[in-house]
């Protein structure tokens with residue numbers, strides 16, 4: 001067990017056979033959101049989620065058409081970007097989708113090679129390789145489209161010693177709320193349209209060299225009313241995991257369909273952020289106003305000892321405490337995991353967050369799907385979108 005816990009820096013890190021690491025990906029570099037008001041979003045992420053001010057570009061640094069705030073918490077970097085005039089194409093993204101994830105940036109050793117390899121395998125170009133430099137050296141970036149209008153940007157920073165990217169300055173603030181203990185991005189989930197899941201599974205296999213290492217069909221992921229299908233893609237070293245969801249036919253509207261209606265197309269559904277003390281992290285997040293999905297019924301918590309079996313021996317958390325905070329528990333052969341989901345963090349019911357603590361388990365909480373989706377359905381019913 002101790003050995004498992006030492007190696008959780010990237011969650012599921014392991015070598016996946018069958019993956020072809022022709023890129024290869026070293027990790028997640030940053031996630032960029034296009035938002036209506038980056039200054040206020042940045043304040044929310046600092047106050048509510050415990051991010052620290054890190055870097056900035058805007059009018060004061062010579063950026064005339066857009067402003068970006070970079071926030072950091074341990075290994076996680078978020079970039080919040082807002083256009084400064086009506087001509088910027090960033091507006092079109094915000095008008096159509098509302099606030100949402102535009103770029104999932106991936107850290108590579110050679111951005112041009114990653115671009116050439118993926119383009120030769122059928123990727124659609126977003127940005128041909130560009131070299132940006134300042135007194136700290138140079139960064140090479142290149143981008144390709146994935147599902148919807150979402151982009152994967154390859155970032156090469158081996159010849160750069162600056163803070164973030166050329167054009168950015170250090171963002172110093174007098175307001176520095178403490179971290180809530182979030183460490184790294186465990187996985188990022190995409191919602192795609194009806195019948196498109198396998199297209200994107202194939203795209204990640206062929207274009208990115210990923211493997212599909214877990215699948216859930218609508219018989220496994222359903223409630224009385226709604227259903228979805230999900231396949232989990234991983235790169236070769238296991239550092240990057242992208243589950244892909246599509247809606248499935250059922251009596252009422254799937255949460256994936258609700259997302260697609262309000263995001264007006266495919267996009268990032270949730271970011272799962274890892275902590276090594278979920279009880280402390282969630283208590284902090286709640287105290288700071290982050291809203292989570294309502295808890296499952298009492299019977300869910302009564303069943304935990306039975307569901308965990310022998311893992312109960314290693315479980316340190318108090319079940320009553322987990323229940324008090326509405327934290328969910330799941331187990332597989334290798335251990336258990338603790339997870340909880342926020343409500344959407346913008347007015348459109350689109351992007352939300354998962355907080356996850358892995359105690360050896362390498363799954364995604366399949367044992368919680370039913371309880372989770374019933375909870376989401378109760379929220380959908382309030383919104384009139386079930």
Ligand code: FE2
Nearest residue numbers: 189272354364
């Ligand atoms: Fe997740």
